[in-house]
Amino acid sequence: MRRVVITGLGAITPVGNDVKTFWNNILEGKSGVDKITRFDATGFKTQFACEIKDYDPLNHFDRKEARKLDLFGQYGLVAGDEAVKDANIDLDKYDTSRVGVIFANGMGGLDTFEKEIFSYVKGKPSPPRFNPFFITKIITNGLAGLLSIKYGFQGVNYCPVTACASSNQALIHAFNYIKWGKAELILAGGSEAPITEASIGGFNSTKSLSTCNDQFSVASRPFDKNRDGFVMGEGAGALVVESLESALQRGAKIYAEIVGGGEAGDAYHITGTHPEGLGGYLAMKEAIREAGILPSQVNYINMHATSTKVGDLSEIKAVAKLVDNQPENLQISATKSMTGHLVGAAGAIEAVATCMAVHTDDIPPTINTQEVSDEIAALGIDLTLGKKTHRRVEYALNNSFGFGGHCAAMAMKKYEE
Known part of the structure; x- marks a missing residue:
């Protein structure tokens, strides 16, 4: 079995829109929680979440491209691009059939789905009319496909969907493919944009979310005697997972080994x-x-x-x-x-x-x-x-x-x- 290493990292999170900022802020214990701004949450049991701050899609995409992407797709492309650049990959030197993408998601383009359905129900056009990008924006596997297309990666390409275990499984599967000799390099990770009315309302109904609206700044409190549920977050993480042989051959920076x-x-x-x-x-x-x-x-x-x-x-x-x-x-x-x-x-x-x-x-x-x-x-x-x-x-x-x-x-x- 071959050794497998991590050579690139990317992140967009509620506490930082790149890896350096994210890492520095979590070391300092900075919280990403605040009142929900994405929609009017006044009537919801939970009125706070960990949203991404200071994000403008036009800093990453042109207007036409941004309209074709749900937020989860945007986040994943941003994190994936940071990881690929961090790994300093010369794509021209790879057999692209040996380079793949395993990128996970739990709920797909939920924001797009909600808005499109709300709009349809409100207007009830006849014949029914939907945005031509509706399906490609909501499907969970769409992001893995977009990353593959962007970089020309022609190897393994799919999206594990196992709820909150999804992206860790994506990384484990990338590790497996490389150690078994089925790939040389895989861009792996996951993205999610679940701060929507249906998501917050749905998780409220399962009694999974914290409802500490009067103390939301400390609501995400693992192990605490008074913990009462999780705080919803959004964002994406991406890792370049590579065979040790490939990494050494190109003189790559190595963060850690997956074992x-x-x-x-x-x-x-x-x-x-x-x-x-x-x-x-x-x-x-x-x-x-x-x-x-x-x-x-x-x-x-x-x-x-x-x-x-x-x-x-x-x-x-x-x-x-x-x-x-x-x-x-x-x-x-x-x-x-x-x-x-x-x-x-x-x-x-x-x-x-x-x-x-x-x-x-x-x-x-x-x-x-x-x-x-x-x-x-x-x-x-x-x-x-x-x-x-x-x-x-x-x-x-x-x-x-x-x-x-x-x-x-x-x-x-x-x-x-």
Whole structure:
């Protein structure tokens, strides 16, 4: 099996519209939450979210092109372009049939879908009329296709859709394709633009979202005794995943090595995680088995930790089981406390953060957690509360779990020749 490395990063997030800004802000514990501006949320149970700030599509696309793209497509193209440029790829020197795109999404062009349907219902034209770009703007796989077309990548090209595990699975699949020798380089990640009326209203109806409208600035509070649900976020993360041989041959900068990927199913409930975190445990166990390491060698886990009552507890139970209740060498944190939950893009943007933690030996904090719940505190795991930590990060895991019981964990290692 071939070694696989990360050579390019891209990000557009609620706390920064490029990787450098994003990374600096999460190390400083900056929150991206504020009142929703995308629509009038006055009548909604949740009136706040982590929106992207200072974004103008015309800084990235001409007006004609922007009209053809849903926000999730725009975000993914922006992040993907940053990653490709960061990797300094000379496209003319690649066999493009060996270069691919695996780019995930959870809900597709939801904003476009809503607006088009609302417009149709309001006017009821006869015969029915829809925007000619309606379908291409909403389909979940459209972004992977657009990235492939933009760069001429003719290898593997698809979009995993497993709710909030989607983009972490995209990265694991990219890792697999390259280690098996089926590709040399893959642009992988995920994008999501879910801050819409239907999304906020729908997640409210499942009781998944925080409703702390009077204290929204600290509403995303993983592990806290008073956590009451997640805060919706939006954006995209992109990573260039490449064979070590290819990276060395072209003298590429290497951020980290991917050494394992685990996928499993809770087989328990469509929205609720297994009470003991069974699927998460199995995914992490497989990731470190493939990495060829012991649980005690893992220094950092970027948790899925969405701030839900059941989800946070079940995941941390899974971690405690993984390390056999001996977490002395381990730190965990939840970057969702700053970015909110980017749904299908969560795993990708958190993979960027995890990769940077391995690369720089800086562990980002968990913010807003004022009083750790008793059940979580009893497990004795360092939650990296309040401020970043600097320590050697040899191995790290990135966790993502989605509705349907989809569980994914990716293992990274500090690159050494």
